[in-house]
Amino acid sequence: xxxxRRALQALLCGTLVMMLCLxxxxxxxxxxxxxxxAVFVYNFSHFVEWPPQAFAAADAPFVIGILGGDPFGAHxxxxxxxxxxxxxxLLVRRFHSIDEIGDCQILYIDRAASAQLxxxxxxxxxxxxxxxxxxxxxxEHGVMIQFATENNRIRLRINVEAARAxxxxxxxxxxxxxxxVGTRTKD
Amino acid sequence: xxxxxxxxxxxxxxxxxRIDGPLLCGQLCRAHVRAMLGIAAAILAVCICSARxxxxxxxxxxxxxxxxxxxxxxxxxxxSVARHPEKLLHAASAIQVITQEDxxxxxxxxxxxxxxxxxxxxxxxxxxxxxxxxxxxxxxALANKLxxxxxxxxxxxxxxxxxxxxxxxxxxxxxxxxxxISGPGGALWGANAVNGVINIITKSAKDTQGLxxxxxxxxxxxxxxxxxxxxxxxxxxxxRIYGKYFDRGDEVLANGSxxxxxxxxxxxxxxxxxxxxxxxRLTLQGDMYDxxxxxxxxxxxxxxGANVLGRWTRTLSDDSNLSLQxxxxxxxxxxxxxxxxxxxLAFTPAxxxxxxxxxxxxxxxxxxxxxxxxxxxxGLGFRRTEDAVINAPSVGFLPxxxxxxxxxxxxxxxxxxxxxxxxxxxxxxxxxxxxxxEYEPDARLSWSLxxxxxxxxxxxxxxxxxSLIDRDLSEGTPPYLALLEGSSNFTSETLLAYELxxxxxxxxxxxxSVSTFYNQYNDVxxxxxxxxxxxxxxxxxxxxGDTYGTEFSGNYQVSNDWSLHAGYTLLRExxxxxxxxxxxxxxxxxxxxxxxxxxxxxxLNLLGRAEFDAALRWxxxxxxxxxxxxxxxPSYFELNTRLAWHASDRLEISVVGQNxxxxxxxxxxxxxxxxxxxxRSVYGKLAWRY
Numbered sequence: 001x002x003x004x005r006r007a008l009q010a011l012l013c014g015t016l017v018m019m020l021c022l023x024x025x026x027x028x029x030x031x032x033x034x035x036x037x038a039v040f041v042y043n044f045s046h047f048v049e050w051p052p053q054a055f056a057a058a059d060a061p062f063v064i065g066i067l068g069g070d071p072f073g074a075h076x077x078x079x080x081x082x083x084x085x086x087x088x089x090l091l092v093r094r095f096h097s098i099d100e101i102g103d104c105q106i107l108y109i110d111r112a113a114s115a116q117l118x119x120x121x122x123x124x125x126x127x128x129x130x131x132x133x134x135x136x137x138x139x140e141h142g143v144m145i146q147f148a149t150e151n152n153r154i155r156l157r158i159n160v161e162a163a164r165a166x167x168x169x170x171x172x173x174x175x176x177x178x179x180x181v182g183t184r185t186k187d
Numbered sequence: 188x189x190x191x192x193x194x195x196x197x198x199x200x201x202x203x204x205r206i207d208g209p210l211l212c213g214q215l216c217r218a219h220v221r222a223m224l225g226i227a228a229a230i231l232a233v234c235i236c237s238a239r240x241x242x243x244x245x246x247x248x249x250x251x252x253x254x255x256x257x258x259x260x261x262x263x264x265x266x267s268v269a270r271h272p273e274k275l276l277h278a279a280s281a282i283q284v285i286t287q288e289d290x291x292x293x294x295x296x297x298x299x300x301x302x303x304x305x306x307x308x309x310x311x312x313x314x315x316x317x318x319x320x321x322x323x324x325x326x327x328a329l330a331n332k333l334x335x336x337x338x339x340x341x342x343x344x345x346x347x348x349x350x351x352x353x354x355x356x357x358x359x360x361x362x363x364x365x366x367x368i369s370g371p372g373g374a375l376w377g378a379n380a381v382n383g384v385i386n387i388i389t390k391s392a393k394d395t396q397g398l399x400x401x402x403x404x405x406x407x408x409x410x411x412x413x414x415x416x417x418x419x420x421x422x423x424x425x426x427r428i429y430g431k432y433f434d435r436g437d438e439v440l441a442n443g444s445x446x447x448x449x450x451x452x453x454x455x456x457x458x459x460x461x462x463x464x465x466x467x468r469l470t471l472q473g474d475m476y477d478x479x480x481x482x483x484x485x486x487x488x489x490x491x492g493a494n495v496l497g498r499w500t501r502t503l504s505d506d507s508n509l510s511l512q513x514x515x516x517x518x519x520x521x522x523x524x525x526x527x528x529x530x531x532l533a534f535t536p537a538x539x540x541x542x543x544x545x546x547x548x549x550x551x552x553x554x555x556x557x558x559x560x561x562x563x564x565x566g567l568g569f570r571r572t573e574d575a576v577i578n579a580p581s582v583g584f585l586p587x588x589x590x591x592x593x594x595x596x597x598x599x600x601x602x603x604x605x606x607x608x609x610x611x612x613x614x615x616x617x618x619x620x621x622x623x624x625e626y627e628p629d630a631r632l633s634w635s636l637x638x639x640x641x642x643x644x645x646x647x648x649x650x651x652x653x654s655l656i657d658r659d660l661s662e663g664t665p666p667y668l669a670l671l672e673g674s675s676n677f678t679s680e681t682l683l684a685y686e687l688x689x690x691x692x693x694x695x696x697x698x699x700s701v702s703t704f705y706n707q708y709n710d711v712x713x714x715x716x717x718x719x720x721x722x723x724x725x726x727x728x729x730x731x732g733d734t735y736g737t738e739f740s741g742n743y744q745v746s747n748d749w750s751l752h753a754g755y756t757l758l759r760e761x762x763x764x765x766x767x768x769x770x771x772x773x774x775x776x777x778x779x780x781x782x783x784x785x786x787x788x789x790x791l792n793l794l795g796r797a798e799f800d801a802a803l804r805w806x807x808x809x810x811x812x813x814x815x816x817x818x819x820x821p822s823y824f825e826l827n828t829r830l831a832w833h834a835s836d837r838l839e840i841s842v843v844g845q846n847x848x849x850x851x852x853x854x855x856x857x858x859x860x861x862x863x864x865x866x867r868s869v870y871g872k873l874a875w876r877y
Contacts, residue, residue: 039252
C-alpha cells in the first residue's frame with residue numbers, strides 16, 4: 001500500500017504543477033510562421049524599388065501574387081489591407097497556374113509550385129516581378145528573396161543578381177541583415 | 188567501462204565482504220529526502236515564470252508586427268516553424284530536443300557533455316573517457332535501459348546492453364539535434380528502449396556546404412581540432428567529409444594526485460545526400476575512429492570502429508512515405524584486465540580482454556494515412572550481430588563467439604478521436620535468440636487544450652532483453668575458477684510504465700514541459716548463489732520494484748538577446764528482492780541515482796557580436812552500492828561558462844570554463860582511494876566557417 005500511496009503522491013504533485021500551468025496559460029499567443037512572413041512580404045513593397053514600367057498605369061494596383069497553395073490564409077490580406085505604395089493600392093491575388101499570372105510586382109511561389117520553378121522564373125523574367133519563396137535552395141535557383149528558418153526565427157536569403165537582372169533595387173535595410181547568395185550555375 | 192566489466196558485477200569487492208564476514212550494513216540507512224520540497228520548488232518556478240510570461244507577451248497581431256523594423260522582425264521567434272517545435276508541443280512523450288545552437292553555446296566537447304543539456308537525463312563522468320548516462324534511474328556502471336541511435340544506427344553494445352560513450356563521437360558542429368526521450372519507446376524502437384531513447388541526428392550534407400575548421404586547447408581537452416568540407420557533386424547531390432582529433436589529459440584521484448586516464452581519439456567520415464528525384468532521397472554515410480585510453484590499473488584500452496549506412500526515402504504522397512535503411516557497423520575494443528583479487532590474493536593473473544563486434548541491420552518503414560483521421564506507421568527489421576571475444580583470465584564470455592539474429596515488426600496507429608484529441612496505439616513484436624518473442628505495446632493519448640498547450644498520457648510495456656553479460660559472462664575464465672557467471676535462465680527485465688505530461692508555449696516567451704511517471708519493474712537483475720558451493724555467483728531476475736518521479740523544464744526568453752532555462756528532476760526508486768528470492772546486494776546494486784537534480788542556464792548575446800553562456804547544475808547525493816559497504820558520491824554544484832566573440836562573420840573565438848566551482852569533484856563511483864575526480868578546466872577555441 002505504501003507503493004500505491006507514493007505513486008498517487010507523484011501523480012498528484014504532477015497534476016498540481018499542470019493545473020497551475022493551465023491557470024496561467026492565457027498570455028498572448030506567439031505569432032505563427034506565416035504571420036511573420038506575411039508582414040515581411042508586405043515590407044518588401046517598401047524596401048524594393050520597382051522601375052516605373054513595372055506598372056501598367058500610374059494608379060494601377062500594386063499586386064502581390066501567390067502561386068500554388070496559399071500558406072498565408074488571411075494574414076497577407078490583413079497585412080496589406082488599406083495600404084498603398086504611392087498611388088498604387090496594395091492587392092493580393094491568388095494564381096493556380098503559371099498561365100494565370102498576370103501583372104504582379106511581388107510573386108510568392110509556394111512550395112507546391114516549386115517543381116515548375118524554371119518555367120515560372122522564365123515567364124516573369126522581364127516583367128519586373130520580385131520573386132519570393134521559402135523552399136530550401138530557392139535563392140540559389142534564382143528566386144530573389146527566400147525565407148529561411150533558423151532557431152525559430154525567419155531569415156532572409158537574397159539573390160541580389162537575380163533582382164538586379166529584373167531591374168529591381170533592394171534597399172540596404174533589407175540587404176544588411178540578410179544572407180546574400182548567388183545563383184548556382186547548373187548544367 | 189574498464190571498471191564496468193570487472194568491478195560492477197559485484198564479484199571482487201562484494202565477495203570480499205562476504206568472505207571476510209557478515210555483509211556489512213545490509214540495512215542501508217535510506218533517509219527519506221523530502222520529495223515535497225522539490226515539487227514545491229518546481230511549482231514555484233512555474234508560477235513565477237508564467238506570471239512573467241503574461242506580463243510581457245510578444246507581438247501577436249499583424250498590426251503589431253508591422254510596427255517592427257526588418258531586424259526586429261527577423262528576431263521574432265515564431266511557433267510552428269520547423270517540424271520540431273510544433274511536433275514537440277504535441278508530442279505525447281517526455282521528449283526534449285537539444286539543438287545545434289544549444290550544443291555550440293554550451294561549449295560541450297563531446298556527446299556526453301552535450302547530453303548534460305537534457306534535463307531528463309542523468310550524466311555522470313567517471314574519468315577522462317568514461318560516462319554513465321541514464322534516464323529515470325538505473326544509472327550504474329552497466330546502465331542498460333537506454334536506447335541510443337546515431338542517424339538511425341543503434342549504438343548500444345550487446346555485451347551489456349549499454350553504451351560505450353567514449354566511441355560515440357561526431358564533429359559536433361554537424362549535429363543537427365539530439366532528441367532525448369525519457370520513458371519507454373519500445374513500441375517503435377524495440378528492446379532496450381526501456382527508460383529512454385536518445386536520437387542523435389546529424390545535418391544533411393546540403394546543410395553543411397563549405398569549409399568549417401576549429402582548433403583549440405587548454406587544461407581539458409588539451410588540444411583538439413576538426414575540419415569539414417562540404418560540396419556539391421551534381422545537381423541535387425551534396426556531400427561532406429570531416430575529420431577530428433582530440434587529446435585529453437589525466438584527471439585526478441581524491442587526494443589530488445594524477446590519475447592515469449589520458450585519452451586521444453581521431454574520427455573521420457562522410458555523408459552524401461541526394462535528391463535523386465522529386466520523390467526519392469538517398470543518403471550514404473560512414474564514419475571510422477581510432478582511440479587509445481590510459482587506464483588506471485596500467486595498460487591501454489584500444490578502441491577502433493567503422494560503420495557505413497545507406498537510406499532510401501520515397502515520398503509516395505503528401506502524407507505517405509516509405510524508407511529502407513541498412514548499415515554495417517564494426518567495433519573493436521581491447522581492455523587490459525587486472526588480476527581478480529580476493530583478500531589480497533591474486534585469484535587470476537592479469538590479461539587483456541578483446542571484443543570484436545560486427546552488426547548488420549536492415550530496417551523498413553512505411554507510413555500512410557488510412558483515412559483522414561487515421562495515420563499508420565509500420566515497419567520490419569532484421570539485425571544480425573556477430574560478436575567474438577578473446578577472454579582474459581579474470582573476465583570473459585562463454586561461448587567466445589556468438590552470432591545472433593533479431594527479427595522485429597512494429598505497427599502504430601494514430602487516430603484522431605476529436606479535433607483536439609488523438610489516440611496512438613502500437614506495439615513492437617521481436618524475436619531474439621535468448622528469450623524468443625517479446626512484445627512491447629504502447630498506448631498514448633494526446634489532448635490539445637489550445638493551439639499552444641497539450642496534455643498527454645501513456646501506458647507502455649517495455650523489455651530489457653538479456654545481454655551477453657547476463658547470459659554468458661564468466662568472471663574467471665577457464666582454466667581459472669569462475670566467481671561470477673551469467674545464467675542461461677536469465678530472462679528479460681520488464682517495465683510497465685504510466686506517464687502523464689503537460690507541455691505549453693505560454694505567451695511568446697515561455698515554454699514549459701512537465702512529465703510524471705510511475706514505473707513498475709519486474710525480473711530486474713540480481714546476484715544469486717547456490718548455498719552448497721557459494722561460487723560461482725550467478726545472475727538471476729530476483730528483483731522487482733517501482734520508481735516514480737517528475738521532470739520539469741522551462742525556457743524563458745527574457746529579451747531578444749537573453750534567454751533562461753531551468754530544469755528539475757525528482758526520482759524515487761523502490762527496488763526490492765522478490766518474495767522467496769535472493770540478492771547478494773539487497774536490491775541496491777542497480778540504482779546509483781540522485782533523487783533530485785536541477786539546472787539553470789542563461790544564454791546572453793552582447794553587443795551583437797559576443798555571447799555569454801552559463802550553466803549551473805546541482806546533483807543530489809548518489810548511493811553507490813556495488814561495494815562491500817554502501818558508499819556515497821556527495822551532492823555537488825558545478826558551473827560551466829562560455830564567452831564567445833564573433834570577430835567576423837567567419838571567425839568565432841571562444842573561451843570555455845567547465846566545472847569551475849571546485850578544483851576537482853567526483854560524479855560517480857564507490858568511495859575508495861582509486862575513485863577518479865573531475866577537474867576544473869578551461870579551454871580556448873577558434874572556429875572558422877567559410
